[in-house]
Amino acid sequence: xxxxxxxxxxxxxxxxxxxxxxxxxxxxxxxxxxxxxxxxxxxxxxxxxxxxxxxxxxxxxxxxxxxxxxxxxxxxxxxxxxxxxxxxxxxxxxxxxxxxxxxxxxxxxxxxxxxxxxxxxxxxxxxxxxxxxxxxxxxxxxxxxxxxxxxxxxxxxxxxxxxxxxxxxxxxxxxxxxxxxxxxxxxxxxxxxxxxxxxxxxxxxxxxxxxxxxxxxxxxxxxxxxxxxxxxxxxxxxxxxxxxxxxxxxxxxxxxxxxxxxxxxxxxxxxxxxxxxxxxxxxxxxxxxxxxxxxxxxxxxxxxxxxxxxxxxxxxxxxxxxxxxxxxxxxxxxxxxxxxxxx
Amino acid sequence: xxxxxxxxxxxxxxxxxxxxxxxxxxxxxxxxxxxxxxxxxxxxxxxxxxxxxxxxxxxxxxxxxxxxxxxxxxxxxxxxxxxxxxxxxxxxxxxxxxxxxxxxxxxxxxxxxxxxxxxxxxxxxxxxxxxxxxxxxxxxxxxxxxxxxxxxxxxxxxxxxxxxxxxxxxxxxxxxxxxxxxxxxxxxxxxxxxxxxxxxxxxxxxxxxxxxxxxxxxxxxxxxxxxxxxxxxxxxxxxxxxxxxxxxxxxxxxxxxxxxxxxxxxxxxxxxxxxxxxxxxxxxxxxxxxxxxxxxxxxxxxxxxxxxxxxxxxxxxxxxxxxxxxxxxxxxxxxxxxxxxxxxxxxxxxxxxxxxxxxxxxxxxxxxxxxxxxxxxxxxxxxxxxxxxxxxxxxxxxxxxxxxxxxxxxxxxxxxx
Numbered sequence: 001x002x003x004x005x006x007x008x009x010x011x012x013x014x015x016x017x018x019x020x021x022x023x024x025x026x027x028x029x030x031x032x033x034x035x036x037x038x039x040x041x042x043x044x045x046x047x048x049x050x051x052x053x054x055x056x057x058x059x060x061x062x063x064x065x066x067x068x069x070x071x072x073x074x075x076x077x078x079x080x081x082x083x084x085x086x087x088x089x090x091x092x093x094x095x096x097x098x099x100x101x102x103x104x105x106x107x108x109x110x111x112x113x114x115x116x117x118x119x120x121x122x123x124x125x126x127x128x129x130x131x132x133x134x135x136x137x138x139x140x141x142x143x144x145x146x147x148x149x150x151x152x153x154x155x156x157x158x159x160x161x162x163x164x165x166x167x168x169x170x171x172x173x174x175x176x177x178x179x180x181x182x183x184x185x186x187x188x189x190x191x192x193x194x195x196x197x198x199x200x201x202x203x204x205x206x207x208x209x210x211x212x213x214x215x216x217x218x219x220x221x222x223x224x225x226x227x228x229x230x231x232x233x234x235x236x237x238x239x240x241x242x243x244x245x246x247x248x249x250x251x252x253x254x255x256x257x258x259x260x261x262x263x264x265x266x267x268x269x270x271x272x273x274x275x276x277x278x279x280x281x282x283x284x285x286x287x288x289x290x291x292x293x294x295x296x297x298x299x300x301x302x303x304x305x306x307x308x309x310x311x312x313x314x315x316x317x318x319x320x321x322x323x324x325x326x327x328x329x330x331x332x333x334x335x336x337x338x339x340x341x342x343x
Numbered sequence: 344x345x346x347x348x349x350x351x352x353x354x355x356x357x358x359x360x361x362x363x364x365x366x367x368x369x370x371x372x373x374x375x376x377x378x379x380x381x382x383x384x385x386x387x388x389x390x391x392x393x394x395x396x397x398x399x400x401x402x403x404x405x406x407x408x409x410x411x412x413x414x415x416x417x418x419x420x421x422x423x424x425x426x427x428x429x430x431x432x433x434x435x436x437x438x439x440x441x442x443x444x445x446x447x448x449x450x451x452x453x454x455x456x457x458x459x460x461x462x463x464x465x466x467x468x469x470x471x472x473x474x475x476x477x478x479x480x481x482x483x484x485x486x487x488x489x490x491x492x493x494x495x496x497x498x499x500x501x502x503x504x505x506x507x508x509x510x511x512x513x514x515x516x517x518x519x520x521x522x523x524x525x526x527x528x529x530x531x532x533x534x535x536x537x538x539x540x541x542x543x544x545x546x547x548x549x550x551x552x553x554x555x556x557x558x559x560x561x562x563x564x565x566x567x568x569x570x571x572x573x574x575x576x577x578x579x580x581x582x583x584x585x586x587x588x589x590x591x592x593x594x595x596x597x598x599x600x601x602x603x604x605x606x607x608x609x610x611x612x613x614x615x616x617x618x619x620x621x622x623x624x625x626x627x628x629x630x631x632x633x634x635x636x637x638x639x640x641x642x643x644x645x646x647x648x649x650x651x652x653x654x655x656x657x658x659x660x661x662x663x664x665x666x667x668x669x670x671x672x673x674x675x676x677x678x679x680x681x682x683x684x685x686x687x688x689x690x691x692x693x694x695x696x697x698x699x700x701x702x703x704x705x706x707x708x709x710x711x712x713x714x715x716x717x718x719x720x721x722x723x724x725x726x727x728x729x730x731x732x733x734x735x736x737x738x739x740x741x742x743x744x745x746x747x748x749x750x751x752x753x754x755x756x757x758x759x760x
Contacts, residue, residue, distance in 0.1 A: 054580065062579040062608075070573045165395060173399035174666065175595060177631040185607040192575060192607045266603060268596040268631060272397045276570060308576055311566070318538060318567035 035338055043305065050312040058190045063308040065191040071304025072201030073263055075297040077277045078284040079207055080255035086291025087228040087248040089149075090141065093156040095256050095281060097163040099274030102129060102260025103178075104167055107269055110178050118178050118265055119199075125257050133253025137246045145245060160275065167271040180265035196265040203262040207255060208297045214251075215293065224248055228291065279320070283327050289337035298338065302326070385431040386422060386692050388413070388682055389451030390675065391461030391471060393439040401463055401671045405485060406434050407664055408672030409460060411656070412679035422683065424690040430683060437467050445470040452478045457692045458685075458701075460678040463671060465489035465540055472500040481698040483682055485674035488619070489540045493721045499698055501718050503674055503681070503708065504644045505727035507541055507619070511548030511592075514618035514642035517731040517743050518588065519556060521640070525754035527613055531559040533586035535577060535601065537593040538565035545592040545618055561586065568597045574604035582610035590616045591623070598622020599631050605758060606633035613755035617641035624732045624739050626667040635737045638756030642731045642743075645711050646673045649747030653709040670710060677708040681716060711747070 051060040081095045102125050109121040136159060144151045180196045187193075215221040226234040227244045235241050260274065267273055280303060288299030303323055310322020330338060390409045393402035413432045421427040433456055435447035444467035448459060452474070459475055459482045462468045468487035475482035475497075482500045484492070488507040493500060505513065522529045532553060536542035546563065553560045562584050564577050578601070581589050589612050591601055598620055605615060615638070617623035622632075623641035632639070646668065647653045656676065660668035685700035686692060702722075705715040713728040731743035733752050742752035 056580070056583040059576065059579050059583050063576045066573050066575045073572065168395060168399055173403055175400065175599075175627055175631065177599075185609070192579070192609070194575075194603065194607050197573070268599050270397065270596070271399070277572070280570060311576065316538060316563070316565040318565075318570070320567060320570055 035334075039302070039338065046305075046309045046313070050309040053315070054312045059312070061189050062191040063312055064305065065188055065193055067305035067308035068301060069193065069197045069201050069304070070307065071301035072204040073197070073259075073300070074277065074280050074284050074303050075288075075300025076200060076204035076207060076259040076262060077256070077274075078281040078288070078296045078300060079204070079211065079259070079293065080252035081281050082285045082288065082291055082296045083211065083255065083293060084249055084252035085285060086293070087224055088141075088145070088152075088245055090152045090156065091282075092252065093153065093278070094136075094159040094163065095252075096275035096278040097160040098129065098133075098253050098256035099260040099263070099277065100167060100269075100271060101132075101163050101274070102257040103264045103267060103269045103273055104171055104176075105129075105257075106261045106264040107171075107176055107178050118180055118261065121264075122258060122261050125261050126254050129257030130250045130254040133250035134246050136253070137249035141249065142242050142245060145242075164271045164275065171271070173271070176269040177267075178264045178269065183265060194266060200262045200266075203258065204297065204300070207258055208294055211251070211255070211293050220247065280323070283323060287327065287330055287337050292337070295337065302338070384426075384428050386425070386428050386686060387431050387433050387451075387454070387456045388679060389448070389456035389459045390432055390434045390679075391437050391444060391447055391451070391459060391467070392434070392463055392675070393467075394434070394436040396439040398439050398463055401486075401669060402436075402439075404664075404666075404669045404672040405461075405463060405675040406432075407660070408668070408675035409434075409679045411660065411663070412676040412683070416680070416683045422687050424687050425692065428692075430679075432679070437462055437464075439464055439467065441466045441470045444468075445474050448474040448482075449478075452480050456480065457694050457697055458483065458682045460485055460675060460682065462487060465492060468492050472497055475499045478694075479698070480694040481682070481685075481701050483678045483701065485678040486671045488544075490544055491540075493723055497722065501701055501722040501724070503677055503710070503716065503724050503727065505729055506723060507544035508548035509727060510619040510642070510644070510729060511545040511550075512552045513729050514545070514590070514616075515549050515552040515556070517642040517729070518590065518614075518616050518640075519558075521731065521743055521752050521754055522588070522613070525752070527587075527754060529558050529588050529613075531561060531584070531586040532588045532590050533581040533584055534560055534563045535574075535581070535589060535591045535593070536563075536565055537568035537597060539568065541619075542568075542592045549590065549592075549618060566593075566597065568594050571597055571600060574600040575607055578604040578608045578610060581612075582608050587611075587613045588616055589614070590618050591620055592618045594621035595625060595628075596622075598628065602628075602632035602636055602639070612758060615639050615756070615758055617643065619643050619729070623734070625669070626739065629734060629737055629739070636734045637737070638753060638758045639734045640731055640742075640752070640756065641733075642729055643670070644674070644727070645670045645730050645732065645741070646709060647711040647730075647747065648741045648749060649711075650709065656709055673709045677706070677710055677716075681706040681708075 054060050077099055081092055084090055084092045105125045106118050106121040109124055110116060110118050140155055183196045185192050185194055223239050224244055226239060227241050231241050284296055284299040284303050287302055288295030306322050306326045307319040311319045390406055392405045410432050413430045417429050421429045433451055435451055437444040437447060444462055448471045462471055463486045465487045468484050469492050472482055472492055476499050484502040486504055490506045490508050519529055534546060536546045550560055562580055599622055620641050622628045623639045624643055629635045646657055657668040681704055684706055685697050685704060689696040689700035702718055707715050711728050711730045713726040717725050719725050730741055732739050733742045741747060741749045
């Protein structure tokens with residue numbers, strides 16, 4: 001299903017070392033058209049194949065709808081990851097743990113307020129995570145920003161281990177859950193969907209829009225993009241890059257926090273509940289172009305749909321098999337991701 | 344202190360490997376001697392469980408269960424044939440990692456453990472069984488169901504719980520009997536399984552039983568338990584197939600996803616039937632699943648609720664640790680009690696003699712069994728049994744076999760209301 005994707009002639013082999021220079025901005029129209037056409041063709045072929053394998057229209061529609069919805073969840077979780085990578089060039093292994101932490105904060109909020117609506121927890125959890133992200137960057141990561149990559153990597157792994165084990169210590173190992181008032185199933189073209197998952201998708205869209213607006217339309221956003229494109233240049237024009245690093249890591253952590261609140265109602269809340277998405281989130285980030293915020297949304301849909309259609313085409317295999325086949329083919333054809341660009 | 348131990352164990356292992364070429368019996372015995380003189384006659388039993396990581400809930404319960412067994416033995420006067428020697432539990436955290444399992448098992452043996460119990464995960468137990476065999480120290484598996492751990496001709500490893508293929512075939516029997524008693528015989532089963540070793544071997548034995556009984560098995564859908572985040576498509580497939588029963592072999596988090604998807608899609612089913620499912624008989628599932636998981640069946644190894652001693656144990660556990668005792672904790676309790684009994688009968692803490700005493704055990708366990716524990720020459724408990732539970736009135740109730748049942752099963756089950 002994926003062999004139809006031709007290698008674009010313009011991708012240089014050195015493109016792996018791409019900077020996020022223009023990945024925050026719109027793509028060249030011709031290239032985007034090319035990518036979208038190929039994606040649409042591959043998707044159509046996969047849908048037909050999956051439909052034939054499933055032998056039932058309802059099952060196929062369910063797979064498509066579920067693919068879009070789980071894709072929304074994946075991109076929601078990947079959003080903070082890609083933002084932090086785009087600006088700080090740190091692969092944040094603590095992203096999943098932060099999502100897990102936000103789930104527990106939601107749980108504590110709902111229990112502590114006598115069963116208030118879990119989405120109201122956003123008002124508390126997002127600022128709390130924003131502050132946590134700022135503190136972590138200022139104290140732990142800023143001092144080592146010039147150190148080799150693995151130093152920052154190990155620090156984020158350390159943060160992840162610390163967060164998960166503190167959660168284990170404080171809340172104990174038993175799984176928990178948060179109920180969403182008024183959550184019920186609705187039908188979309190014969191496919192059954194829980195409302196809570198639709199809300200999470202809407203939340204992902206809003207989050208992308210907000211991040212996009214902040215990055216494109218505000219002075220701070222411009223400074224963030226400047227640091228991402230050229231830290232030395234940004235410093236020369238008087239931008240305090242350490243402060244921008246703190247701000248970006250804080251926003252990235254807050255995005256993980258928002259993701260945690262939105263997925264809490266349909267998740268089993270355990271200390272490792274966020275890190276189970278780590279692998280998928282990395283795939284989403286790379287597919288969408290590392291550092292590309294809208295790309296993460298598209299990357300999420302690609303992974304979600306691949307999982308669902310792949311499970312119909314190759315029954316009995318791990319859904320990750322199809323995801324990684326697509327992943328490898330895309331990396332081979334477009335080393336910078338579907339929507340990433342070489343500088 | 345712990346780093347010191349690990350270093351010592353690593354160094355010891357390296358020397359042992361270099362000098363004796365992997366025959367480590369001398370090492371374990373000298374280790375045992377050294378430790379017992381230092382510990383003043385205490386007998387150390389090593390417990391390997393995942394106290395941190397994704398399986399910490401069970402791992403911590405299992406350590407608690409093992410500790411309760413040690414306390415019970417010591418309170419009753421210790422090991423009588425050894426002058427009332429006291430037991431001591433040495434716990435090690437496997438973190439759920441096979442490689443940590445083998446290094447921690449080595450460490451426990453080096454520091455004088457006369458027997459090991461564990462480990463909740465088959466992959467970890469596979470490694471620990473190899474270490475136990477090499478060092479000639481007995482290893483009693485409380486929970487670990489993959490068949491092939493005990494098909495390698497090991498003589499020092501034993502398993503209390505039913506293995507995966509036994510659970511598949513006994514699970515099918517339970518389903519067929521429950522449906523037959525309700526005069527709604529099973530016609531077509533949809534089988535949803537996690538595609539690891541546990542789900543696959545449970546499926547294989549369930550399938551051969553179903554084939555022999557003329558029951559259609561379709562569709563058969565595998566999924567990856569570690570990464571799955573939605574089951575709606577799978578349940579839609581089940582609904583489209585017209586199956587009258589959905590059988591599920593999986594773990595906790597995926598079990599909750601199944602319940603959410605069943606509640607969303609509302610397929611016409613007579614039952615959702617867990618086969619050794621890690622969710623459908625957990626007290627937490629009643630809180631996490633839509634409609635409290637009302638009507639869900641599970642055929643699983645379980646605490647024997649027709650045994651007053653087992654009920655008293657579960658009550659003590661609740662009082663001491665403030666949560667409901669899981670079956671896994673009872674299995675760990677049984678493993679320690681069984682080892683203690685063997686040490687008593689062997690009148691020795693020589694691991695080889697303890698092993699022989701374990702092999703001839705007739706211990707009466709707290710977990711539901713067809714009789715006293717009896718190990719065959721492979722180390723499998725031939726009397727390992729399972730029971731079926733159903734969630735009724737927000738309570739997990741034993742419904743099969745009829746002999747120990749708390750109430751009658753409700754079939755067809757009220758799952759899609």
